[in-house]
Amino acid sequence: MRNPNPDASHEDHKVKDPKIKGYKVNSQLKANPPSHNHPQRKQAGGRPLENIASNILPRAAKYPASRAISERLSGVFWGWWVVAAGMGLQMLVAGLMMQAYGAYIPLLQESFGWSKTTLSTIFSVQRLQSGIVAPFQGWLLERFGTKRVVGVGVIIFASGFWGLSTVNSLNGFVVMFLWLGLGATFTGFLSVTTTVVNWFERRRASALSLVSVGMSIGGLLVPTIAWLLTTQGWRFTARFSSLAILIIGLPISRLMRSRPEAYGMQPDGDPVQDGVTREPSGVSASVALRSRSFWFISIGHASAVSVVSAVSVHTVSHLSEGLGYSLPRAASVVALMTSMSLVGQLLGGYLGDTFNKRVIATSAMVAHASAILLLAYAANFVWVLGFAILHGLAWGMRGPLMGALRADYFGRRSFGKIMGYSIPVVTMGMMGGPIVAGYFADVTGSYETGFTALAGVALIGSLFFVFAGRPLVANQ
Numbered sequence: 302m303r304n305p306n307p308d309a310s311h312e313d314h315k316v317k318d319p320k321i322k323g324y325k326v327n328s329q330l331k332a333n334p335p336s337h338n339h340p341q342r343k344q345a346g347g348r349p350l351e352n353i354a355s356n357i358l359p360r361a362a363k364y365p366a367s368r369a370i371s372e373r374l375s376g377v378f379w380g381w382w383v384v385a386a387g388m389g390l391q392m393l394v395a396g397l398m399m400q401a402y403g404a405y406i407p408l409l410q411e412s413f414g415w416s417k418t419t420l421s422t423i424f425s426v427q428r429l430q431s432g433i434v435a436p437f438q439g440w441l442l443e444r445f446g447t448k449r450v451v452g453v454g455v456i457i458f459a460s461g462f463w464g465l466s467t468v469n470s471l472n473g474f475v476v477m478f479l480w481l482g483l484g485a486t487f488t489g490f491l492s493v494t495t496t497v498v499n500w501f502e503r504r505r506a507s508a509l510s511l512v513s514v515g516m517s518i519g520g521l522l523v524p525t526i527a528w529l530l531t532t533q534g535w536r537f538t539a540r541f542s543s544l545a546i547l548i549i550g551l552p553i554s555r556l557m558r559s560r561p562e563a564y565g566m567q568p569d570g571d572p573v574q575d576g577v578t579r580e581p582s583g584v585s586a587s588v589a590l591r592s593r594s595f596w597f598i599s600i601g602h603a604s605a606v607s608v609v610s611a612v613s614v615h616t617v618s619h620l621s622e623g624l625g626y627s628l629p630r631a632a633s634v635v636a637l638m639t640s641m642s643l644v645g646q647l648l649g650g651y652l653g654d655t656f657n658k659r660v661i662a663t664s665a666m667v668a669h670a671s672a673i674l675l676l677a678y679a680a681n682f683v684w685v686l687g688f689a690i691l692h693g694l695a696w697g698m699r700g701p702l703m704g705a706l707r708a709d710y711f712g713r714r715s716f717g718k719i720m721g722y723s724i725p726v727v728t729m730g731m732m733g734g735p736i737v738a739g740y741f742a743d744v745t746g747s748y749e750t751g752f753t754a755l756a757g758v759a760l761i762g763s764l765f766f767v768f769a770g771r772p773l774v775a776n777q
Contacts, residue, residue: 378570379558380500384508386556387493388515390451393550394489396519397462397542398481400639401526403617404632408535415471417618421739423475424614425732427482432728434483438491439721447496447557454487455550459543466539488550491724492557494704495717499560502568505708506658509701510650517646517697520639527617527632568713583712589719594710597769599723601662602703603730604762608669608755609696611734612638616676619748624679638689638696645697652698658706659766665699666763668692670756677752710771730758 406420441450461481468474493512501508529538561568589595616638620631652661672692679685704720711719734755741751 379564379566380497380508380561380568380570382556383496383500383558384511386553387497387512388518389549389553390455390488390493391490391512391515392519392522393458393546394485394519395516396522396526397546398458398485399516400520400523400613400635403614403635404523404527404530404628405535405538406614406618407621407628408530409474412535413471413474416743417615417739418736418743419471421614421735423478424610425736426475427479428610428728428732430479430482431486432725432731434486435491435724435728436718436721438487439495439717439719442492442495442559442717443715446559447492448554448559450487451492451554451557452551454484454489454492455546455554456484457481458484458488458550459546460484462539462543462546466536466543488554491717491720495720496557496559498704498708498713498716500568502713504569504654506653506701506705507650509704510646510653510697513646513697513701514643516700517639517643520642521636523635523639524629524632527628531628583714583716586715586718586722589711589715590722592710592772594769594772595707595719595723596726597765598703598706598710599726601666601762601765601769602723603727604758604765605666605669605699605703605730606727607730607734607737608673608692608759609734610731611738611751611755612673612676612692614735615738615742615748615751618742619676620685623748624685634685634689637686638693641690641693642697642700643693645694645699646701647697648694649698649701653702653705658702658709659769662699662702662706663763663766665695666759666766668695669699670759670763673752673759674756677749677756706769734758 402424406417409415409420410417438450458481461477461484464477465474465481468477494509497508497512498505526538526542529541533541558564565573567573616635617628617631620626620634621628626634649661668691672688672695675684675688675691679688707720707723708716737754738748738751741754742748
């Protein structure tokens, strides 16, 4: 039987109490949650729990997959299952596309003769596409729910990689890369971040940090992808990626749920008081857009990802062509960088829940600038190791705080839309970084000038975090 998306309508899962601002959860159902393994299991009074559920949770009573969410699987708060699923989705996007793209560049140049600027521009255009789609994606998440949006994204993502393996022209490559990029957009950052923000408040930074670990795990896959590219070719690797996305992505996408209140739960797994869940707090997207803090955080975030995206696209090329490293050795540097990012994410989650997030973000921006300068002027392998460690730590500590800081300032009521409106600004940095680095590399034959310019961008960006104080609207 077809299982409709329970996230699409919260009203199917709760009863509105006209006297209380919130949602009243049936205490009898909560005390005796139905089991889809025994649909006619009865209480002591003899009334089938299926009938109770049908009065309060009609979809949950009818469809086992929806009914199961009202229970804590193996005693674990469902929000942590959302985090685990988000981690897996981030791993696929980062490991197969975002961080692996740089390893494809030398082979694509060899096969088709395309320049670094051309390949960097294609990557940047896909980032622009992601930014343009983001506001619409935020609306989709609120209208149809995370599970449905991510499920469609996984299918597009996988089909795009398969189509990529068949291209023989630049136009074909652009079309298929933009198609798979659309799938990655629906599957990854905005969908995952919005959902995790809705499930956590007190432990928000920690939860987002754990989700970001998926990106680091994805980075650790780069040596494997580089090995496949070297031994099997880029077409086989693209087909392999397509199958991996379907086999892993589709099952874990089913774990995603939009808000805990829709299932009689509270953020962080807090107990429901008197059978009533409180409504999500926060301001509307229009109010957030009128605040200075929204724009300062967005610009600071954009300057950060200009460095991150340039490093993701060009590090392997710089190490292999500029410094003479083999492709596997260059990929191992990326693996070290992402390993340190993992350490930074775990540390940043704790620090973000304990200390001032703006201070941590500002410090990370200075570290980004220092790291890319080490990479640009690396005199020996020790400098390269210093870059990998410093950039990885800064990336890991700063990344999860971007969503947590916005949620602290503007709440979670309209977080998806607010984040969606912020992403186009962030995307300008993400697409600009690789273009700047690639352009100067083609013109000067070296990445030094481009990387130095991006270090300056990171330092300027740190100032925007310094002045991005908590807005007055945060208290409304």
